[in-house]
Amino acid sequence: MVTFFYALIAAQASVMAAVQNVEEGIEGFDEAVINIEKLVDSNTPAAQLQLKKYGDHFNDLALKQKITYLDLLTDIYITQGQFHLAKQLTTEGLSLTLNLSSPSLLISELLYNRGFANESIGEIELATKDYESGLELAKSLHDNVLTARGLVNLGAIYYLTGRYENSLIVLNDAYNIAKQTTDEKLKGSVNSELGILYAHLDRNKQAMVYYQQSYQHYKNANKTVLSLNSLVNMGLNYLSEKQYDDAIQAFETVINEARNIDEFAINQIMYSTYSGLSRGNLKKKEANPEASYQYLLLSKQYLENIEQYDTERRYYIDEAFVLFELERFDEALNSIAKVENIFALHAPLGHLRKQGHINVIDLKSKIYFQQGHYQKAYELQNHRLSLTRALRDERHTQSIAEVRLALEAKEADLQKKVLKNKQTLQEITLLEAEEKQEQQKLYLLYIAVVALVFAWLLVKLVQGQHKLYKASSLDALTGIANRNEVMRKGKKLFYQAKMKKNNFSVLMIDIDYFKKINEQFGHSEGDIVLKKVVELGKEFMRKTDVFGRFGGEEFIAFLPHTSSEQAKMIAERFRRSVETNDWGNIKASQAPFNISISIGVANSVDFLNEEGFDLAMLINKADQLLFLAKAQGRNQVCT
Incomplete structure (x- = not known):
């Protein structure tokens, strides 16, 4: 009887311990999480080994500990480039969150990780939905860091799909949030994505500034792998600027700094590094196709461990171009066939991938020509021209x-x-x-x-x-040159500047919220604003400059013998003059907004190496910069 009594007490104690364990989980786990998070980037195998100790007792973990465990393991798989496993684990973790009694930031973490896994394997729509859901939850829980992370994720999706204006807006929002935090990793992430966006917009100098800032922020956060990724971006940016020696030096720095890092954590980085060295050696002044091919083979050893579909496509494109230079035409055609299969499975997104497809068709045509298949070469060139026209038309509709x-x-x-x-x-x-x-x-x-x-x-x-x-x-309302006249004079000045290789700047000027002025106070008041802006603008124009009305509330100025810095100074003085003008003589002064202008400034120096450079390209550049000035808040000068 006594034995039975002690047995009953022991059983009750066991049950109570089990209940307590379910509520509290395994002791020490929460403290271990902090250390594991630090190891994920710098020493992935050590992080995985420490986490495995708790994985062996997964069923003993409390609910939130289980979710945290799956989120950490997902981070490791993403670092190693195992995106399908990461997607599977995040889905499992999200199913566990259904049992939580209240919303948790862990849900946003898991959604972001699954979104990145989807993005990496090419499932863009699913990635977008995950990012949007995670961002909505982060905002509702008023977490600035996770909100900024969500904006960064969406910004990447937007520029991948050609929605550059949307990308600029959300990334700037993320940038402003990140500045108010002490999170160096977040700041590095925002700067990195802004750099990629500006590279897409062909503003490589500004992109380089963001890459450098990203590199420093990641260094401050002791995120070695991420800082190496910023170095890779710098190298790729140098390639775009045709600074091949600088690119090669950047990639060699990556190799030196990556020697003591777990290879599983840097597969993508090392692939990009060696493929970048391959391109640099192929395109530099004293090209070395054989060295380029050897670097390409080094990059290939990392390819099988990378699950990003776009990486494989880029590899076979690079391989085809190198083999062509080595006159190994049949092998180059085999590489092109692999590229075409990837394009068939994954429709190209955005202008860059479409341009890549066109480049491959052009290369294939050149190979056929070298092999004497002139009819095939001719047909491919026709196809390339039709695709080029379609892409050009698509771009024209957006400009x-x-x-x-x-x-x-x-x-x-x-x-x-x-x-x-x-x-x-x-x-x-x-x-x-x-x-x-x-x-x-x-x-x-x-x-x-x-x-x-x-x-x-x-x-x-x-x-x-x-x-x-x-x-x-002359423009009947303002008395300055109308569109036809200002373009006629501008073409003449531009031709003279181009022949003599002189500086030549273009200002694109637009009155902010002009439609509101017309709607609220009538077109007569709007006409007064137009004439006054012209009057103020003429004060800053020299006798050699041409200033005219481009249409509506938009004006253009051609400034010969004027550097980018001088043009920006003139534009800034014009902008301040409008901003500080006393508008008391018109009703619009009572409006809840100030009358202001935005200006885009472009200079011919930026196009000296461009083939077929003409005035249209310079005006288009100034118009793009005007667009950016408005997207960034108006009442500013963008160069």
């Missing part, structure tokens, strides 16, 4: 400046034909007068009178043409 320039060109051609017809008519009239004078020598007096009358009419005609030209060349 207001290019559409405007196309219309302006048509108007200029029409005006040229009208003037030519008038000139021909005058020449015919003069010829007839000369013939009559020769045929009627007996009527000298009569001919003289006729000549005087004709001369008088001709003077009147010239005067009328002068008035017509003045009326057709």
Whole structure:
């Protein structure tokens, strides 16, 4: 009886211990998590080994500990590039969160990790949904760091799918949030994605600034792998700028700094490094295709451990180009066939991948030409041209400046034909007068009178043409050059600057919220604003400059012999003059917003190495910068 009593007490104690264990989990786990998080980046095997101790007792962990365990293991798999396993684990972790009594930030963590896994294996729509869900939860729980992380994730999705304006907006929001925190890893992440975005926008100098800042923030956070990734981005940026020696030096630095890091954590980095060295050696001044091929083989050993579909595509494109330079044409065609299979499975996203597809078709055509298959080469070139036109048209529809320039060109051609017809008519009239004078020598007096009358009419005609030209060349409202006239003069100045290789700057100017002024106070008040802005702008224009109305509330200025810095100074003075002007003479001064302008500044120096560089490209660049100035909050100058 006593034995049974002690047995009963022991059983009750065991049950109570089990209940307590379910509520509290394994003691010491929460403290171990902090150490494991530090090891994930610097020593992944050690992190995995420590975590395994708790995995062996997974069922003894409390609910939140189980979710945290799965989230940490997911971080490890993502670091190692095992994205399918990461996706599987995050889905398991999210199913456990359904048992939580209240929303937890762990849910956002898991959604972000699953989103990144989906993004890496090419499932962009699923990644977007996970990022948006995680961001919504982070905002509802008022966590700034996780909110910024969600914005960074969405910013990457946006630039991958060509939505650059959306990407710029959300990444700037993330940047502003990150500045208010002490989280160096978050700051590194924001700067890294901003760098990639600006690289997509062909602003490699600004991209390099963000990459350098990203590298330093990751160093401050002791995130070695992530800092190496920033170094890789710098190397790729140097390649885009055709600074091949600098690129090679950056990639060699990555190799030196990666010697003591777990190879599973840097598969993607080492692949990108060796493929970058391959491209650098292939394209530098004294090209070395054989060395390029050897570096490519070194990159291939990392390829099988990387689950990102886009990495495989890029590898076989690089391989095809190197083999072509080595005149190993059949092998190059095999590489191209693999690229084409990947394109068939994964439709290319954004302009960069479409351009890559076009480049592959062009290379294939060149190989056929070298092999003597001229008909196949010809057909492929036709296909390439059709795809290039389609991509160009797609870009044109997204560029207001290019559409405007196309219309302006048509108007200029029409005006040229009208003037030519008038000139021909005058020449015919003069010829007839000369013939009559020769045929009627007996009527000298009569001919003289006729000549005087004709001369008088001709003077009147010239005067009328002068008035017509003045009326057709000036904007009726503001009195400055209209679109046709400012473009005519701008082309002349640009041609002179290009021939002499002089500095030439373009300002694209737009009145902020002008539509609101018209809607709220009427077009008459809007006209007053337009005329006053022109009056202020003329104060900063020199005699050699051309300033005109481009259309609506938009103006353009051509500044010959003007550097980018000088143009920015002129633009900034103009902007401040409008901002500080006393608008008390119009009703719009009572508006809840200030009257201001945004300006985009472009300079010819940035295009010196561009083939076929013309005024349209410079104006398009200034228009893009004007667009960025507005996207970043208006009332500013963007260069």
